[in-house]
Amino acid sequence: MxxxxxxxxxxxxxxxxxxxxxxxxxxxxxxxxxxxxxxxxxxxxxxxxxxxxxxxxxxxxxxxxxxxxxxxxxxxxxxxxNQGRSQREHIPFTLLSHKEKCGELLYEKRQYEKGHWACITLREDTYEQSICYGFMRIMRYICQQNSLGEYLGMTLPIITVVRTDENHSVMSHDVTVAYFLPAEHQAQPPQPADSEIIIEIWPPTTIYARAFTGPTNEVTIINQINAMAELLDAPGLCILDSFIVAGYTNPAHRNRQNEIWFLQRPE
Structure with missing residues (x-):
């Protein structure tokens, strides 16, 4: 994932x-x-x-x-x-456990099942450019540039792969933007007109998710990765050079709702 x-x-x-x-x-x-x-x-x-x-x-x-x-x-x-929040389908998951401290939720452990995702990987001059151009190309696929020629539906969160060095100090500008296909299209995903958008089947995945608010840029993401690593009881159980930042609300908002996801290593 x-x-x-x-x-x-x-x-x-x-x-x-x-x-x-x-x-x-x-x-x-x-x-x-x-x-x-x-x-x-x-x-x-x-x-x-x-x-x-x-x-x-x-x-x-x-x-x-x-x-x-x-x-x-x-x-x-x-x-x-997409005029109302009711139009947006959230990616389903099973809550396995959570960790709290003094009544504050630190993170959740979740299980996401196997599913089809539309993915595109770009490397622009900056990390931010890669994400922007990736989103726009995924958007074209969602709206009409697919084998059905119709609007497919919006799902949340929209996620991208974040890759870092082993010390979590440098982020790669290689970015994979991924969109989870709505339930009605999971069995037979419409094919993209864009040859660089690939439909992938991601296996069942266990993740550790920690919410944070505000902008998502290279500095804040690195900070969130390091903060999450300190909170986990056994960070060695997770993949430590590839992470997920999940966005739920408009990045133009000062209090944007995001999550940082650590991926548990396959057993």
Whole structure:
């Protein structure tokens, strides 16, 4: 199993581009944030498409990421299909145990069953760019660029694989972004039009998950990995050079909900 997160320099720049960004902004909210109405600004594109695309482009520039014009349709489609939290399917798991200290939950031990994931691995100039471009390509697959030619549905969390050196001090810019196929598509996963998106079957996996809030960048992820390693009773039971950052909410929010996952070694 593999997993996700964000990047950045820890400043209060616009949030990293992810699928969650779209669900946080209705067309009415986007219209209110500008100087004019949607009708005044839409000249060559659909009104909602235009404003949503501009939002993505503005947010991406803060991270040296370009959002092309052809993203307008999938951006609009994902927005219209995910107007409420009830539309989002959470990846199922079994809670095996948890550890607390003074009433505070430190981490949970969970079992995730075998399942199909759509994965893409990229290596851009920065860790953050790899994640942004990976999310956008996965988004195209979710929205229409698949063998069914239809919207597949949103699942949470979206995860990426985080790879480090043995000392947990340096993070690789090789990033695998992964999306869990909704239950209705698990038996027969639609095939991606993008040849670099691979449908993989991940085996049953036991993980240790610790929640944290705030931005996900290289500094915060490294800090979370080291903090989790200190909390585990037997960190040697886990894989120690590959981790998962799972994102549940819009990275533009100051109090983003995330988890760091340690993977238990197969027996």
């Amino acid at each position: 593999s997993g996700g997160g964000g990047g950045g320099d820890g400043t209060d720049q616009p949030g990293m581009i992810t699928l969650e960004d779209l669900e946080s902004f209705s067309e009415e909210q986007l219209s209110d944030s500008g100087n004019g109405s949607l009708e005044e600004e839409a000249e060559t594109m659909d009104e909602g498409d235009d404003r949503l695309l501009h939002y993505w482009q503005d947010a991406a520039r803060g991270h040296q990421v370009e959002v092309s014009e052809d993203m307008a349709e999938p951006i609009q489609q994902l927005t219209s299909n």
